Amino acid sequence: MKLFVYVWKRLAMMVPVILGTTFVAFLLLRLTPVDPARAYLSVSNIIPTEETINLVRHQLGLDQPFWLQYVHWLWQLCHLNFGISFISKIPVSQELVVRLPVTATLAVLSLIIAILVSIPLGIASALHKNKFIDHCCRLLAFLGASLPQFLLAYLLIYFVSVKFDLFPLQGTETWQHFVLPSITLALGLIATYSRLLRNGLLESLEEPFVLYAKARGLGTVALMGRHVLRHAIRPVVTAAGMNLGKLFAGTVIVEQIFAMPGIGGYFLEAVYHRDYPVIQSFVLIMAIVFVLGNLIADVVQAYLDPRLTQQGTRKQVE
Amino acid sequence: MNQKEIVLDVKGLDVQVHSNQGKLQVVQDLSFQIESGKVLGIVGESGCGKSITCLAILQLLDRVQYVTQGSIRLKELELTNRTEAQLQKIRGKEISLILQNPMNAFNPALTIEKQFLETIYAHSKLSRKQAHDQAVKSLDEMNLPNPKELLKQYPFELSGGMLQRVMIALSICMKPMLLLADEPTTALDSVNRHHVVEALQIIKKQEKTAILLVSHDLNVIHELADEVAVMKKGQFVETGSVAQLFSNPKHEYTKLLLDARLTTGTRNE
Amino acid sequence: MLMSRLLGKQLVISVLTTLLALITLAGIFAPFLAPHDPNLVDLSHKLNSPSLEFPLGTDQLGRCVLSRLLYGTRVTLSLTLLIVASCVAIALIIGSIAGYVGGLIDNILMRVCDTILSFPSFILAICLISIWGVGWQQMVFVLITIQSVYYTRFIRGLVTNLRQQNYILAAKVCGSSPFLIMIRHIIPNLLSPLVIVVTLEIGWVIMDISALSFIGLGVQSPTPEWGAMINEGKSFLLSHPRLLLAPGIMIFCVVALFNLLGETLGGKKGTTKSIRKSKKEPVEGLGGTQ
Ligand SMILES: Nc1ncnc2c1ncn2[C@@H]1O[C@H](COP(=O)(O)OP(=O)(O)OP(=O)(O)O)[C@@H](O)[C@H]1O
Ligand SMILES: [Mg+2]
Numbered sequence: 001m002k003l004f005v006y007v008w009k010r011l012a013m014m015v016p017v018i019l020g021t022t023f024v025a026f027l028l029l030r031l032t033p034v035d036p037a038r039a040y041l042s043v044s045n046i047i048p049t050e051e052t053i054n055l056v057r058h059q060l061g062l063d064q065p066f067w068l069q070y071v072h073w074l075w076q077l078c079h080l081n082f083g084i085s086f087i088s089k090i091p092v093s094q095e096l097v098v099r100l101p102v103t104a105t106l107a108v109l110s111l112i113i114a115i116l117v118s119i120p121l122g123i124a125s126a127l128h129k130n131k132f133i134d135h136c137c138r139l140l141a142f143l144g145a146s147l148p149q150f151l152l153a154y155l156l157i158y159f160v161s162v163k164f165d166l167f168p169l170q171g172t173e174t175w176q177h178f179v180l181p182s183i184t185l186a187l188g189l190i191a192t193y194s195r196l197l198r199n200g201l202l203e204s205l206e207e208p209f210v211l212y213a214k215a216r217g218l219g220t221v222a223l224m225g226r227h228v229l230r231h232a233i234r235p236v237v238t239a240a241g242m243n244l245g246k247l248f249a250g251t252v253i254v255e256q257i258f259a260m261p262g263i264g265g266y267f268l269e270a271v272y273h274r275d276y277p278v279i280q281s282f283v284l285i286m287a288i289v290f291v292l293g294n295l296i297a298d299v300v301q302a303y304l305d306p307r308l309t310q311q312g313t314r315k316q317v318e
Numbered sequence: 319m320n321q322k323e324i325v326l327d328v329k330g331l332d333v334q335v336h337s338n339q340g341k342l343q344v345v346q347d348l349s350f351q352i353e354s355g356k357v358l359g360i361v362g363e364s365g366c367g368k369s370i371t372c373l374a375i376l377q378l379l380d381r382v383q384y385v386t387q388g389s390i391r392l393k394e395l396e397l398t399n400r401t402e403a404q405l406q407k408i409r410g411k412e413i414s415l416i417l418q419n420p421m422n423a424f425n426p427a428l429t430i431e432k433q434f435l436e437t438i439y440a441h442s443k444l445s446r447k448q449a450h451d452q453a454v455k456s457l458d459e460m461n462l463p464n465p466k467e468l469l470k471q472y473p474f475e476l477s478g479g480m481l482q483r484v485m486i487a488l489s490i491c492m493k494p495m496l497l498l499a500d501e502p503t504t505a506l507d508s509v510n511r512h513h514v515v516e517a518l519q520i521i522k523k524q525e526k527t528a529i530l531l532v533s534h535d536l537n538v539i540h541e542l543a544d545e546v547a548v549m550k551k552g553q554f555v556e557t558g559s560v561a562q563l564f565s566n567p568k569h570e571y572t573k574l575l576l577d578a579r580l581t582t583g584t585r586n587e
Numbered sequence: 588m589l590m591s592r593l594l595g596k597q598l599v600i601s602v603l604t605t606l607l608a609l610i611t612l613a614g615i616f617a618p619f620l621a622p623h624d625p626n627l628v629d630l631s632h633k634l635n636s637p638s639l640e641f642p643l644g645t646d647q648l649g650r651c652v653l654s655r656l657l658y659g660t661r662v663t664l665s666l667t668l669l670i671v672a673s674c675v676a677i678a679l680i681i682g683s684i685a686g687y688v689g690g691l692i693d694n695i696l697m698r699v700c701d702t703i704l705s706f707p708s709f710i711l712a713i714c715l716i717s718i719w720g721v722g723w724q725q726m727v728f729v730l731i732t733i734q735s736v737y738y739t740r741f742i743r744g745l746v747t748n749l750r751q752q753n754y755i756l757a758a759k760v761c762g763s764s765p766f767l768i769m770i771r772h773i774i775p776n777l778l779s780p781l782v783i784v785v786t787l788e789i790g791w792v793i794m795d796i797s798a799l800s801f802i803g804l805g806v807q808s809p810t811p812e813w814g815a816m817i818n819e820g821k822s823f824l825l826s827h828p829r830l831l832l833a834p835g836i837m838i839f840c841v842v843a844l845f846n847l848l849g850e851t852l853g854g855k856k857g858t859t860k861s862i863r864k865s866k867k868e869p870v871e872g873l874g875g876t877q
Contacts, residue, residue: 028718146843148794150801150817151835158828212423215376216437216488217410226436227425246707253802257821268802271717279717286710305427307474 006302006309007295014291019074021287022280026070029276037062039274040086073280082284083277087269092281095266100285103255103262107247110182111240114189118236121190122197123229129202137194144191149250153184153257181258185250189243193236200232207231234304241297245290322353323393325495325528326375331388333367333374333552344370346552348388354495355525357518359543359560360532361575367552368532369418372498375530376413377405392496411441414489418501420481424473431469434488441492452491460487460517479510486517490527497521497529503538515541536579540564548572596851603848610841614660621654625811634827646816646830647823655811656833662812663841666727667792671785673731678738679777683769685739686746693743700740708733712795716804726805730795734788741784742777749773787849790842797838813838 029036037056041048057063061072076083082092125134160180204210205228213227252264263282270278302308333345345367352358360368373379374386377397390397392412400408409415417423424433434453438444444452450469457465460483473481482502489497499518503511515538521527522542533539539546540560547557548571556569567573613620622642629649637644643652685693703711715729749755749772758768797814799805806812808819813834820830 025714025718028715032719034720142843142846146790146846147839148798148801148814148842150798150814151831151838154817154821154824154831154835158824208417208419208422209425211378212415212417213425214378215409215415215417216440217406217408218436218440219406222436222440226428230427231425242707245710249707249710249713252713253798256802267713267717268804271713271804272721274720282717283714286714290706290710306472307426 002306002309003299003302007299010295010298014295017291018284018287022074022284023070025280025283026073027066029280030066030069034274035062036060036274036276039276043086043273043275077284082281085270085278086275087273087278092277095278096263096281096285099261099263099266102260103248103251103264106178106181106185106251106254106260106262107244109178110185110189110247111244113182114186114193115236115240117186118190118193118197119229119233121194122201122232122236125194126198126201126205129198134198137191137198141191141195144188149184149188150253150257152187153181153254156180156184157257177258177260181251181254181260184254184257185247189240189247192239196235196239197232200235201228204228204231230304234301237297237300237304241293241295241300244293244296245286248286248289322355324351325354325393326350326352326530327389327391328375329389329391331371331374331390332386333370333379334385336383336385344552345374348552348554350547350554350557352496352528352530354528355522356545357522357529357531357543359539359546360530360549361534361536361539361546362549364534366549368549369500372415372500372530372532375496375498376409376415378409407441410437410494411492412494413496413498414492414494416482416485416489416497416499416502419505420485421473421478421505423485424481426472426474429470429472430476430484433473434469434491437488438491453487456487456491457484459490459520460484461513461520462487477510479506479513482506482510482514483517486514486521490521494527497527498532499529500532501534502531503533503535511535511538518542536564536575548575599851600848603844603851607841607844607848610660610844611664613657614664617654617657617661621651621657623651623654625650625654625658626809627651634823637829643833644827644829646820652830652833655816656813656837658811659813659816659834660837660841662806662810663793663796666723666796666806667789670727670730670734670792670796671789674735674738675781675785677731677735678742679774681735682739682742683746683773683777686743687750687765687769687773689747689750697740697743700736703733703736704740708737708791709795709798712799713802713804716799721804721807723800723806723810726796726799730792734792737788738784742781745777745780746773749776783849783853786845786852790845790849793838793842793845 035053037053037060038048040056040060041052046052054063061069064072073083080093082096084091085095088095121133121137125137128134157180210223210227210231213223218227248263251260251262252268254260255262255264256268263285266278267282269275270282298308328351329349331345331348332343335342335344348371350358360371362368370379370384374384375390375397377386377390377400379386386398388398392408395408397405397408424430431450431453435446435449438449438452442449453469454465457468462468462480462483468476468480468484476484482505486499486502502518503514506514518529518531519542522529529542531539531542543560545557546560546563547554548563548569549555550571556563556567556572563572564576567576622640627650629645632641632645632649633647635641635645635649641651641653643656646652646655681696685696711733712726712729715732716725719725719729755768755772758772763771796805797812797817800812800814801818803815803818806815808815816834817831820827820834823830
């Protein structure tokens with residue numbers, strides 16, 4: 001129940017953040033030297049004359065005051081209208097419906113892979129501190145910090161797909177198509193999470209409540225699962241929440257390499273041609289994903305540690 | 319009542335710590351016995367090795383870092399060469415521990431009930447209902463108000479004094495032979511200290527459990543203990559019955575402790 | 588970390604610096620070292636295998652890969668230098684003023700910084716580039732904007748700490764002007780933590796530059812830049828993997844060398860992680876190998 005109230009509160013807090021971000025993005029877009037009307041004309045292959053520019057300005061509502069444009073944009077958003085792409089002249093929402101699931105699948109899949117792999121890895125390196133496996137994880141973490149994602153993607157393609165012909169290369173038709181891209185995205189995260197978990201585990205093994213749980217004669221499973229891991233995994237949860245946004249950004253690169261029709265490629269195309277409605281929608285989506293990722297992490301966090309939701313509600317039983 | 323049985327028999331307990339500063343002898347040649355229903359008090363300055371002794375009895379010292387020698391017998395059972403699985407069955411059931419700081423001894427993420435139940439499940443085959451009843455019963459025994467409500471709470475929702483009593487209730491829940499109380503009153507104010515002493519007195523009166531009571535507080539020792547051992551730098555410097563030790567201390571260090579108590583005692587009154 | 592324990596910290600540091608110095612020199616003297624003009628298109632030599640004339644072969648337009656690599660070092664390192672130097676300059680000014688003056692200005696400034704820091708830097712970078720437009724100038728501008736926020740936060744923290752130290756209080760009591768205190772006492776004390784952090788951050792800057800150029804948002808095509816080179820060579824992954832591997836290995840080596848150096852310099856816990864920590868983003872891999 002308290003968790004429920006907490007979630008509502010957090011959801012309410014999302015709104016100003018998203019409004020603020022989109023407002024800043026909107027403002028910055030209008031402050032750039034390139035006139036959206038000119039951008040529109042140039043992608044439509046129309047020669048920009050005084051006349052055509054004015055016409056397009058009027059069509060796009062650019063002759064209105066800035067704040068009215070923003071309110072208008074918001075109002076359209078409420079009707080799920082993201083505007084119409086300058087390039088394709090197709091509503092942005094139509095494209096998003098097709099592309100967003102691809103990107104989301106990719107991002108969520110890699111997050112899941114990362115978590116599933118790094119938990120045993122982190123546990124193993126905590127249990128064998130400063131032994132072989134721990135050093136391997138350390139090396140992995142170092143590689144994760146020094147190897148750019150696109151390079152990793154090509155290495156994977158070259159060695160896994162080409163040399164051993166294991167997974168298909170490009171596209172999104174089957175689940176196998178998602179394997180290599182998600183591994184690419186996950187590998188860096190695995191490095192981070194397994195180190196985080198390892199350090200968390202080593203720290204929580206020192207906690208007094210773990211000593212007390214041992215003194216009560218709890219079995220290994222109960223001790224490790226309910227007390228140690230539950231405590232140690234909290235930094236990983238926070239990191240995962242923050243990384244959801246980062247993963248969406250990472251897909252921009254990975255989708256290019258694996259030729260997946262997600263929002264990344266759509267966005268890049270829009271950036272090259274200054275397709276304003278698409279750019280605005282992308283910034284909006286990024287803001288939502290980012291805030292949502294943090295929200296989910298906070299809710300899981302609150303479940304793992306009820307102190308976060310119940311603070312200041314100390315009941316007196318006496 | 320007259321057939322007193324020796325519950326804990328420690329002979330020549332030695333503990334060495336291997337730290338990065340080298341080896342360190344923290345407990346040296348301790349020998350003592352506790353009979354059921356009796357309370358052995360251990361007093362001594364901070365860092366003299368009291369907590370280490372308690373953990374050594376429970377075999378909870380990390381075997382890489384600490385080297386333990388000597389014999390620890392719980393009734394007929396030698397504890398020093400048990401496997402981890404055997405020890406798990408003994409910890410919390412035959413021997414239970416009360417820690418100094420109840421605020422961080424409980425897992426903040428679990429309700430009191432969960433922590434009771436997991437302990438009961440670890441040592442018995444009771445159903446959820448039975449286990450719950452048992453928890454309520456032992457909280458009741460410790461005169462804790464409103465046990466059912468209490469079980470639903472999280473540790474951070476309770477005061478330190480309440481939690482300490484909950485910890486005592488949890489420790490006697492499985493009817494252990496031996497209770498190790500490591501400074502149970504140090505973190506508490508005087509009212510709560512009184513409650514805790516009362517709770518321990520209840521356990522003592524039932525004459526089933528032997529208690530090892532570690533404390534800085536000589537008043538608490540005076541009220542509860544039958545015998546007292548004075549510890550300094552890992553060794554017992556003086557042992558004897560409470561009356562004897564308090565009225566006629568032999569060792570310089572014991573006198574010092576008693577003096578310190580007198581001066582603070584008069585100031586309080 | 589393990590390495591420095593085995594070989595001694597000083598030795599590791601000198602080896603790493605020497606290697607990095609060599610790479611930098613190669614970049615500086617690229618015009619003398621490079622066997623060919625990096626942008627000379629010669630279709631009669633396209634996709635040649637390594638030979639005496641073209642030590643690393645040629646690309647799809649017949650350009651010498653080695654020459655492009657050398658010039659690429661130049662491009663990447665000078666952009667990195669530009670970005671890092673501007674960030675440090677901006678951060679030194681804003682960060683030390685905020686840290687030294689404290690109060691409301693400091694509060695507002697740090698709130699703004701925290702808000703920006705709560706967004707992952709790569710998203711921020713591509714969103715800002717999408718707004719300001721594509722090109723290396725824009726990329727540099729965006730990276731400076733984002734990075735200087737991190738540095739400002741970091742320096743502000745250090746200065747706030749220093750301000751409360753006794754010798755600075757003493758200098759204040761003696762009536763030294765704030766400017767003098769800054770120059771004499773505070774800035775010299777900032778240097779060593781700053782060097783560590785800069786070393787670690789350089790790795791990230793290089794990765795960001797190459798990633799942005801790879802997706803075409805940064806340095807543009809004919810200019811030899813490692814990320815852009817990989818992008819150009821990507822269709823030849825199967826037939827001529829060296830077109831990707833050569834710049835890839837360069838990126839990896841330079842970034843890894845900087846990271847190793849930063850970690851070895853950092854040594855003690857805390858210093859190395861501080862900047863990434865202030866990003867609130869647990870990038871453990873960075874300082875985590877200690
Ligand atoms: N891992 C360790 N490394 C080094 N020294 C240790 C280690 N563990 C225990 N010691 C030393 O052992 C001694 C005994 O510690 P112990 O916790 O038993 O003291 P104590 O009598 O319980 O003190 P207090 O009254 O403060 O609780 C201390 O002096 C401590 O320095
Ligand atoms: Mg102690």
